[in-house]
Amino acid sequence: MIQSIEQRLLSIGELARETGASVRSIRHYDEHALLTSVRATNGYRVFPVAAVTQVRQIQRMIATGFSLADIRSFPDCMRMIEGAGACPETSAAQRKRLASIERQIADLERRRARLLKTLADGAVPPLD
Structure with missing residues (x-):
């Protein structure tokens, strides 16, 4: 059971590779409560696979000119669905x-x- 849970979690490096975002950006998003991470037993941050979609959406919204504060205020319909249109x-x-x-x-x-x-x-x- 623990093995299957760990398989669904990504290290920060894996998340960076999947999204093209820098590790520093991902940490920044996480610190601003735009992502949800947990600490693995080794103390490193790990992210659910859904974070790939979230990071991509955050990147799109930043490219449109929104700040992290703006993005944080948006409902899940904007932050959790890749390519989501306007809510x-x-x-x-x-x-x-x-x-x-x-x-x-x-x-x-x-x-x-x-x-x-x-x-x-x-x-x-x-x-x-």
Whole structure:
């Protein structure tokens, strides 16, 4: 019985290899309560196989611009299902993140336009 339980657990190195995440990132996710680990008899962290899905989802959400605090607040429908779409509970957070990204894009476009004008005119234009 103990053998079958141990077979369903992954070392942090195995989890890193399965997901492409660094061991350091996995520790960080675990410390922020985004993963569940237990200590094996040797004192090392081990993770259930489901952690592979969780790490992949965390990576996807980080790539979308969400912080670990944002991700921690999301329900299991977002964190536990690989490739999960939006859950109704997360729509507001996703809209807020999108608005933030759009503001950043607009700011970058303004900066680009000013720099192009500077290059064309040979002088820094006055502030708008």
